[in-house]
Each structure stands twice: as C-alpha cells, then as structure tokens.
Amino acid sequence: MANETNQKTLLIESQYFPNLFFYKTLINHDILLIEKYEHYQKLSFRNRCYIAGPNGSILLSVPLARGKNQRTVMKDVRISNEERWQAQHWKTLVSAYRRSPWFEYYEEELGELYEKPFEFLMDWNEACFEWANKVIGVSSPIIYTTEYQKEYTDPGVTDARDIMVPGTENAKTDLVAYTQVFQDRVGFLPNLSILDLIFCEGKRSLTLLK
Numbered sequence: 001m002a003n004e005t006n007q008k009t010l011l012i013e014s015q016y017f018p019n020l021f022f023y024k025t026l027i028n029h030d031i032l033l034i035e036k037y038e039h040y041q042k043l044s045f046r047n048r049c050y051i052a053g054p055n056g057s058i059l060l061s062v063p064l065a066r067g068k069n070q071r072t073v074m075k076d077v078r079i080s081n082e083e084r085w086q087a088q089h090w091k092t093l094v095s096a097y098r099r100s101p102w103f104e105y106y107e108e109e110l111g112e113l114y115e116k117p118f119e120f121l122m123d124w125n126e127a128c129f130e131w132a133n134k135v136i137g138v139s140s141p142i143i144y145t146t147e148y149q150k151e152y153t154d155p156g157v158t159d160a161r162d163i164m165v166p167g168t169e170n171a172k173t174d175l176v177a178y179t180q181v182f183q184d185r186v187g188f189l190p191n192l193s194i195l196d197l198i199f200c201e202g203k204r205s206l207t208l209l210k
Contacts, residue, residue, distance in 0.1 A: 009033050011145075011152060012160045014074060014125045015045040016062055017132060017193040020175050021164055024209050032140045035161055036075045036122065037148035040064075045164060046074070047121055049193035053096050054182050057189050060089045062121060077121040090114040093195070100181050102202035106135065132194045136205040176208040 007030035014034050015022060022045075026032060040046060047062040063085050065078035079085075090111060097103040113131055118124040133139070152159050175190050178201050183189075189196075197205045 007031055007156065009154075009157045010160060011035065011157050012164075013038065013041075013044070013046055013162065014122050015049070015129075015164075016047055016060070016125050017049040017128050017195050018045065019049070019164065019191045019193055020197060020209065021191050023136075023138070023194055024175065025158075025160060026140060027138065027206070027209055029158065030140065032142045033157070034142065034144050035148075036073075036144045037146075038074050038161065039071050040074055040077050040121075041162065043166060044162070045166060046077075046125070048166065049195070050166070050189075051093065051096055051193050052180050052182055052186075052189050052196050054185060056186050057192065058092060058096065060092060060193075062124065064121065075120070075122055079118055079121055079124060081117065081119075086114045097181060097195075097199040100199040103199045105202060106198065132198065135198055136194070136203075136209075138206065178208060 008028070009031040010026055010029040011033045012022070012025075012035065014036075047064060049060050050057045051060060052058070063080040063083060065080045066072065093110075093114075094103075094107075110131065113127060116127070118127070129142075176197075177188060177190075178197065180188060180196065180200055194205075197208065201208055
C-alpha cells in the first residue's frame with residue numbers, strides 16, 4: 001500500500017480485546033491496518049484474551065464454529081454460539097472486576113455489548129475494539145486489507161502480524177505498571193487485556209500507555 005503522507009501504519013491481525021503491548025504499539029502509529037485475508041491461526045489472540053483473577057491470569061476464549069484447528073480465512077471465521085460463551089465471559093468479568101475502581105462506571109455499556117449476538121469473529125473483535133478505543137480515547141483510523149500479502153515493502157508499514165503470541169515474554173517489557181485488583185495476592189500481571197487497565201485506571205488509561 002502506498003504511504004505518501006509519511007504516516008506510520010501498523011499492520012496486525014484482528015484480536016479480542018487486545019493486550020497492552022498491542023495498544024502501546026498502536027499509539028506510536030497513525031493508522032491501523034487489520035489483516036482480513038490471512039488464515040486463522042490457533043492458539044493466538046484472535047479469539048482469546050487474558051484478564052486478572054484471584055489466582056493469576058484468566059483466559060477468555062471465544063469458541064469457533066469449526067473448532068481451533070480450522071484453516072479458514074479470518075473474515076469467514078464463524079463463532080460457535082451453541083454455548084452461552086458471552087454470558088460466561090461476562091460473568092467472569094463481573095466476578096473479577098466488580099471491586100475495581102472503574103468497573104461500575106462501564107458496567108452497563110459493556111454488559112450490553114456482551115448481550116448482542118455476533119456470527120463472525122472479526123465482527124465481534126471489531127465491536128470490542130471500537131468500544132475500548134472509545135473509552136480510552138484512541139482515534140487512529142482503522143482500515144482492512146483487501147487481499148493477503150506475505151510481505152510489505154512499504155517502509156511506512158510495521159508488519160506486526162503474529163508478533164504478539166500468548167505465552168511469550170517478548171511483549172512484556174517497557175509496559176506501564178498500575179495497581180491491579182488482585183495484585184496483593186498474585187503480584188502484578190503484565191500485559192493483560194486492555195480491559196484490565198480500563199477497569200483499574202479508567203480515563204487515565206491512555207495517559208499511562210504513552
């Protein structure tokens with residue numbers, strides 16, 4: 001893609017309530033380019049995120065219609081709504097964050113999002129991403145790829161696809177520290193979902209990320 005205005009573009013896969021490393025990378029770019037035509041990759045942040053719990057991090061995973069091993073183009077990946085996963089995720093969030101400083105402030109609006117039905121994973125991720133961006137004040141333009149390209153030669157594009165992988169430590173450096181709900185019990189848990197920062201720090205979230 002041409003980058004005639006010298007704006008910096010971040011190319012990355014669609015993720016479910018991305019982590020802090022994602023956001024810290026995003027705010028150093030002008031435009032977000034989300035990959036739409038890659039194949040779904042299992043064990044990734046595409047359909048999962050991590051939040052804080054009383055015994056450590058908790059995984060929230062969106063079930064997929066053909067399971068984790070499907071090799072479907074991302075834009076066509078469907079959610080399995082046979083189980084009440086949204087109600088389950090919301091119940092977990094309420095249990096984990098009801099005592100956090102900002103949960104009550106965002107509870108009604110976010111709860112309504114978890115009640116809306118979604119058929120495709122990318123649509124769900126987009127709705128979650130837009131909600132989080134509105135809350136913390138991120139206004140980077142979001143565009144989507146129109147075809148799959150293995151490599152990008154434009155120097156203005158940072159290709160971060162599959163750089164952020166669950167279970168790796170490379171994304172846990174130079175991140176903001178803040179007071180978490182269960183920190184006195186399990187210690188500080190770095191690089192959780194943006195939801196953790198929002199519930200703990202609210203309107204200060206973007207300032208802390210910079």
